[in-house]
Amino acid sequence: MAMRIPVALATVLVSMVMAFPALGQPVKDAAPAEVDLAARVKAIQANPRQFDAFYKIGAKSAAVCANCHGDNGNSTNPDIPNLAGQNPAYLLEQMRQFISDERRNEFMQGLMKALKPEEKVSIVVFYSRQDIQHKPATNEALAAKGQEYYAKNCLSCHGEQGRGNEKMPQVAGQQPNYLSVALKRYRSGSIVRKDTQMSVVTQPMTDADIATVVTYISAMK
Ligand code: HEC
Ligand code: HEC
Known part of the structure; x- marks a missing residue:
């Protein structure tokens, strides 16, 4: 599942980013890196x-x-x-x-x-300010089961519409493979991605639970 990005492409992309002009004239008291960007x-x-x-x-x-x-x-x-x-x-x-x-x-x-x-x-x-392009559920019956699972276990943090809030990510309409990989990483405590709250949430999840809830979330409006 790991994505291989050719070194040449990575170099080009990074140099493209670095080539973007700084925002207008830097202000004297411009934000140091550690400032609260949020x-x-x-x-x-x-x-x-x-x-x-x-x-x-x-x-x-x-x-x-x-x-x-x-x-x-x-x-x-x-x-x-x-x-x-x-x-x-x-x-x-x-x-x-x-x-x-x-x-x-x-x-x-x-x-x-x-x-x-x-x-x-x-x-x-x-x-x-960009809108998510919603996709219909691939399997309605599974999505309905996923909705129940979500209401019990996820809604309290990610919200009824899956939009999250200031601290919580939006999950509605997110890409399905990405979602299931993220949930499995949290569950396994992988060094690739860790989070205390999501680790607790995912511990009891079976692969079937993950597939069910992902079918719902990825098609959520
Ligand atoms: C060569 C492909 C590639 C490019 C170009 C790229 N990304 Fe990513 N990005 C990824 C992949 C793959 C992931 C998922 C990584 C993982 O599995 O955790 C990711 C994840 C992210 C995440 C985490 C999203 C989430 O829901 O947690 C953010 C934020 C992000 N990228 C921002 C950016 C920004 C900003 C740029 C442009 C300046 C950018 N990316 C350019 C491939 C790319
Ligand atoms: C107690 C609050 C809480 C609950 C309950 C919760 N989450 Fe999360 N979730 C979080 C937080 C906080 C993050 C951000 C973690 C990080 O920084 O990696 C997150 C991240 C995620 C991500 C990664 C989003 C991205 O863009 O990469 C997914 C997917 C996710 N949660 C799905 C779920 C699902 C599915 C459930 C229910 C089974 C659930 N969450 C329940 C707090 C919660």
């Missing part, structure tokens, strides 16, 4: 003029991401996650985990290290 995104979202400026730059930077995550963050590869409509604080947290080695994917880790804080901010501002 708070910065909130401030931008509350200011329509700033929002437009960041959105435009984010749209350009996201052209690199579109190679894998699809146009406007709607992936066409069931192994690669959608970023469309994803919650900014969650995206920033995953970027942080890739950089700190807490979440592992060689290509994504290299790419995230190459992004400047303001580029991360503009990219998440852009994706937060």
Whole structure:
């Protein structure tokens, strides 16, 4: 299941990202890397003029991401996650985990290290405004069972619509293979991806439970 990305492609993509001009003139008190980027995104979202400026730059930077995550963050590869409509604080947290080695994917880790804080901010501002393209369930009966499972075990954190919230990821409409790989990693406590809450949630799940809930979530509106 591991994705092999040719080194040459990775180098080109990383240099493309690095070639993006910095956002306008850097402000004197510009955010140092450790600043709370999620708070910065909130401030931008509350200011329509700033929002437009960041959105435009984010749209350009996201052209690199579109190679894998699809146009406007709607992936066409069931192994690669959608970023469309994803919650900014969650995206920033995953970027942080890739950089700190807490979440592992060689290509994504290299790419995230190459992004400047303001580029991360503009990219998440852009994706937060994209809509997920919904796909109908592949198996209605299984999806109905998955809905029951979700209501009992997942809804309290990921929400009735699967949209999550400031801290919780949106799972609605997410790519099916990606979802099931993520759930199995949490369950096995893999070093590739760990999370305390999701580890507890996935411990009792059988492979059949995972298939059931993924059928529901990936088609959720
Ligand atoms: C060469 C393909 C490729 C490119 C280009 C790429 N990504 Fe990824 N990205 C992936 C894969 C594959 C994963 C899933 C990794 C895993 O299995 O955990 C991923 C995961 C992510 C995640 C985690 C999503 C989630 O739901 O947890 C974020 C955030 C992300 N990428 C952001 C970006 C951004 C921003 C860019 C552009 C600057 C980008 N990616 C470019 C392949 C790519
Ligand atoms: C107690 C709260 C909680 C519950 C209950 C919960 N989750 Fe999560 N979930 C989280 C958190 C927090 C994360 C982000 C973890 C991280 O940073 O990797 C997450 C992440 C995920 C992800 C990864 C999303 C992505 O884009 O990579 C999936 C898939 C997921 N949860 C599915 C489920 C399913 C299915 C259930 C029910 C069986 C469930 N969750 C129940 C808190 C919860």
